[in-house]
Amino acid sequence: MNTTSLRRALVPGITAAALALSISACGAANEQNSGSEGEGTLSGTIKGGGSSAQEKAQAAWVAGIQDANPDLSVVYEPVGSGSGREGFATGGYLFGGTDAALNDDEGELTKAKEQCGGDPIQVPAYVSPIAVVFNVEGVDELNLDAKTLAGIFSGKITKWNDPAIAATNPDAELPDSAITPVHRADDSGTQENFTEYLAAAGGWAEEPDGEWPASIEGGEGGDGTSGVVTAMQGAGYIGFVDASAATENDLATVKVKVGEDFVEPTPEAAAKILAASKSVGTSDSDMAVEVARDTTEAGVYPVVLVTYLLACPTYENAEDAANIKGYLEYILSEEGQEAAAEEAGSAPLDRETADKALELVGAIK
Known part of the structure; x- marks a missing residue:
């Protein structure tokens, strides 16, 4: 039997879930997000919320792009995945973060389609x-x-x-x-x-x-x-x-x-578990997967979450569309993935998965 150990403790003083993460942000401007707005062109405020597990990663993503677009403010409220999905589906949030894929078990997907005017975009943010x-x-x-x-x-x-x-x-x-x-x-x-x-x-x-x-x-x-x-x-x-x-x-x-x-x-x-998991997306813009939690492959840790980003394919306000597109493209870039890995201990997406997600996010209008 092969056993290994890892000693860990819980971080004291984590903020309450309802506390908003609100810090200045900027648009993505690197080789991984060629579809994003140019450096320094994003301005205004975008508000999202959801997964409290994403809180550290969201902080890293915002901090990572703030120099290029100091006039953009990103507000992320770590209120929990359920509240995040509901907030996105009803228009309270322009984008969402969730550790469980948006589906129609409670009518959330139907609400999101009505709010977005079409199939919502659901792409993985990272594996943790x-x-x-x-x-x-x-x-x-x-x-x-x-x-x-x-x-x-x-x-x-x-x-x-x-x-x-x-x-x-x-x-x-x-x-x-x-x-x-x-x-x-x-x-x-x-x-x-x-x-x-x-x-x-x-x-x-x-x-x-x-x-x-x-x-x-x-x-x-x-x-x-x-x-x-x-x-x-x-x-x-x-x-x-x-x-x-x-x-x-x-x-x-x-x-x-x-x-x-x-x-x-x-x-x-x-x-490693993603290689054994299958797609369960409900549309061409949905990259949700069914995690193979009963795998017996050695070296695979099956107690995981694939955390997702939610966005609409179109927004009524052109500034909102540009800001959401630029922010999510940064998250999915190599730089954004590495920033989350360093801050939140997550596993970066493989480039094939990230590139597919970038293609979907890059089509936001």
């Missing part, structure tokens, strides 16, 4: 591992498989020295103490992706969803990524957050069992 984090006194490494994770978050495994946990951690001194699982209290794309993994690979009996099942008793809910981070300061707690919310320290990430290996939640391991 979802880190399972825990806080157990005396334990700084932990191996968990999908079935055990499903048992913990469904409330069926309640003690840290449960035989299922002990079986994959024979050398750990597991305490006879209660497990407190932490989930998201809001409608979360990260949560939807996590429960999809539990269902596909761990036998999770509930329907995967961005909202936590009301039928599951126990545990605690945190509002946004910051709420989970705050709750995780308690001993005996276990939760899940986008990897950008974790950094080096005494709290460890959980290793996830894939095949015969336990794999760390690294960007490189997360990015």
